[in-house]
Amino acid sequence: MSGETPERFRAALVQLRCGRSIPPNLEMAERLIRQAADQGAVYIQTPENTALMELDRPLALAQASEEEASEAVARMRGLAKELGVWLHVGSIAIKVAADKLANRSFLIAPSGEIAARYDKMHMFDVDLPNGEVYRESEAYRPGSKAVLASLPWGKLGLSICYDLRFPALYRALAQAGASFLAIPSAFTRETGRAHWRTLVRARAIETGCFVFAATQGGFHEMGRWTYGHSLIVSPWGDVLAEAGEAPQILIADIDPSLVVHARAAVPSLSGGKDFEVEIAGEARGPADS
Numbered sequence: 256m257s258g259e260t261p262e263r264f265r266a267a268l269v270q271l272r273c274g275r276s277i278p279p280n281l282e283m284a285e286r287l288i289r290q291a292a293d294q295g296a297v298y299i300q301t302p303e304n305t306a307l308m309e310l311d312r313p314l315a316l317a318q319a320s321e322e323e324a325s326e327a328v329a330r331m332r333g334l335a336k337e338l339g340v341w342l343h344v345g346s347i348a349i350k351v352a353a354d355k356l357a358n359r360s361f362l363i364a365p366s367g368e369i370a371a372r373y374d375k376m377h378m379f380d381v382d383l384p385n386g387e388v389y390r391e392s393e394a395y396r397p398g399s400k401a402v403l404a405s406l407p408w409g410k411l412g413l414s415i416c417y418d419l420r421f422p423a424l425y426r427a428l429a430q431a432g433a434s435f436l437a438i439p440s441a442f443t444r445e446t447g448r449a450h451w452r453t454l455v456r457a458r459a460i461e462t463g464c465f466v467f468a469a470t471q472g473g474f475h476e477m478g479r480w481t482y483g484h485s486l487i488v489s490p491w492g493d494v495l496a497e498a499g500e501a502p503q504i505l506i507a508d509i510d511p512s513l514v515v516h517a518r519a520a521v522p523s524l525s526g527g528k529d530f531e532v533e534i535a536g537e538a539r540g541p542a543d544s
């Protein structure tokens with residue numbers, strides 16, 4: 256980064272459709288990561304569950320052992336070093352206790368070193384209108400801290416999927432210095448159709464950050480639909496690139512100066528206050544004014 260204004264750089268998202276077996280998932284990820292690097296991307300992000308998409312928790316626990324998970328991490332570290340890119344693995348399930356996983360994101364530097372780790376903090380425990388039920392907290396242990404990492408072009412706030420619905424996290428990351436927000440995801444098709452694009456654009460607009468959100472998309476072998484629609488959004492809220500539902504890469508050239516311009520135009524990130532909410536009394540009828 257020369258001088259004051261950080262240089263422009265090319266970012267890429269890798270959209271996947273992962274299944275129940277780790278090796279083919281990593282093959283798909285590696286193929287698309289190489290494609291992105293061949294097209295000049297120097298920051299490449301993969302989605303949540305890059306190594307394994309599985310709802311059968313015992314199987315997930317068995318397969319996501321430190322050994323297999325660490326093989327996956329080692330493979331991604333080697334790839335980042337070989338290609339000389341910043342490789343952001345959206346998440347890999349890591350066994351952190353006999354009966355618990357962490358939904359962990361890895362930011363890997365071009366040296367192959369792990370520059371940052373982040374454990375998803377908000378657990379997706381929901382009952383959707385279409386009957387889908389998720390209880391992420393049954394198998395995953397939530398993280399306890401927000402993480403801000405350094406890229407050559409500015410700071411990157413880390414998050415995963417369901418975290419997206421908690422705006423205070425992103426405001427805190429932006430106020431701590433983030434110019435970029437990572438939201439690798441595996442949004443359900445049901446909620447993706449209803450909320451995904453609106454929420455991702457909102458996080459970009461309200462923080463004046465670029466948002467990089469690589470996703471899982473399509474029908475997965477364990478019988479789950481995810482929404483796809485990976486997104487790269489500018490600090491002004493413009494969608495710079497949007498995927499469909501199939502595995503693919505998205506590419507966008509990023510001008511970090513747009514962060515400063517967006518925040519100068521609308522300084523809402525530095526404004527605002529804490530609120531004390533007064534509960535209004537019950538209306539007592541027309542006599543009262």
Ligand SMILES: O=C(O)CNC(=O)[C@H](CS)NC(=O)CCC(=O)C(=O)O
Pocket residue numbers: 303304307308309310358379389391416417420441442443446447
């Ligand atoms: O299941 C796994 O293997 C790992 N975890 C996930 O894929 C998680 C929990 S099921 N998915 C989400 O958080 C979707 C959030 C979402 O769709 C929303 O917020 O609307």
